[in-house]
Amino acid sequence: MDTLNHCPLCQGTHYRPFKTCQDHIVSGKSFDVVECERCGFRFTNPRPDPDDLGQYYESEDYTPHQETSQGLIDTLYRWVRLYTLRSKRRLIETLINTPPGRLLDFGCGTGEFLAHCRSHGWEACGLEPDAGAQEVATAAHGLTVEPPEHIHDLPSDRFDVITLWHVLEHIPKLSDTIAELRRTLAPTGTLVVAVPNCASLDAQYYGADWAAYDVPRHLYHFRPPDVRRLFDRHGMAVTDVRPMRLDAFYVSLLGEQSRNGWLLRAPVVAALSVLWNAAHGHRSSAQLYLIQYESPR
Template sequence: MKAIHTDICPVCGNSGLLPYLSCKDYLTTQEVFDICRCSKCGFALTQDFPSEDEIGKDYEAPAYVSHSDTHKGIINTLYHLVRKIALRSKAKTVIQYAPKKTGMLLDIGSGTGYFLNKMKSKKWIVTGIEKSEQARKYAKQKFDINCQDSKYLYDISCRTKDVVTMWHVLEHLQYLNGVMERLYGLVKDDGTIVIALPNKESFDAVHYKEYWAAYDVPRHLWHFSPSDFEHLANRHHFSIVAVKPMYFDAFYISMLSEKNKGTFLAGFVGLVKGGLFFLRTLSNKKRSSSLIYILKKK
């Protein structure tokens, strides 16, 4: 297997990457991966991750609920219930920060198309990019939305999008700086970029350490704190105009993390702990399990 080894911090360019945590791929192979941390800026990354053309197998786990519509098990049930509320909240956030009421929206990593369908119902002209053929077919059948494969990202004309969204996608993409650069090219000058990422400084991340489900090695390559992401955004000439918490993720991630630890009644324990993390987040939003960053061109 071809592994991608990183020597230089992609956020600050420093060459001192130090071992930080060893995490297991709990979802599929049980293989262990090291997470390294930059000695200068603190950004963390999964070391020696599989290349983009080989990582497909790591997404083929039956437990990868993002692309499934089954209703089995407490975690899946909760996921589907929450998705409805989360979709409404995502749409509201996008519309609040969009340069206009409707326009051209691109969702990168659009999955099965639920978010695009929500935006389409609000009169947005939507396009999706999704690497999974199965998910693209689903979006077409269920919502009549045409999604393109990954190569399409480089076919889109410059400055044509009013909004580009990436919901828990950037942490999966090998060419971090390349994608940020491309995002800058795609949006109009007054356009908005919306990026949701797990937060490695969240209450739940600090509590669960190597069991934290949002390290999700080797699928998650990059592990951001709010300051890491601000650093990267600035480097690409973006300002972060708002940071918003995603409250539900604390519950879902805590339940999965308890499962990773092998806790008895993991779902229940995770739900209770997730609730406690959520309550603490109310007065400290930047320690939310996941954060939504709203970017504008400088």
């Protein structure tokens, strides 16, 4: 196990216990989430060694890297994914003056979004650490997907848009990776970052059973101020924050499943979470951040 001796956000060296969460997907093991005493950032600590992390993705139950439906929740996930592909593309088309442009999908999984954007004229490439997902991207979509280390070989100032759809929370070398993403982003480009929000109402309701803790695959557990501080350290600013409303329903279904609870309670919790966000702001189960350079390069 890899024990961090400093906070990934502020470099603080003192933590307090926050929650102990179980891996409901692969190992059944429990992992500690701690909270930095200086800045309040929450992260999984200790966590598996980087070379061992891959084994925690090796399951037919890990839906984002699979192409076959295993039941009701997997089927719902795929319906939502098909629905959101178009909305994601339309979003990134609003971020540049003359779309389509150049796109990097970092953590592209099995390549659905990448293939969709290419079919609409985007010059798009993807990076993905999971070899199985890379193979699916090639077999299903004819894509050539490189591992994340390939980012060091990409040109500087290259991409109009870089997307990380529920990826940032998985990255072991967080600061180094953000620095490379910043380097490859065009001077007027935008990072699009989607992450779970552990300040949401559904996170409070499900507690340690909140599915988006997803230990040990999720190494970090973000709230809006955490994301702002993280990118501020790299000379970038959050220019907009948008709710991802559908995530609350999926995550709540998983929360009920892990508790052997009543699945029909999940949409009620999710709806309350959506309403809570509408009333208070920045409390969505997951949030989308648009991030740009603080000043022109």
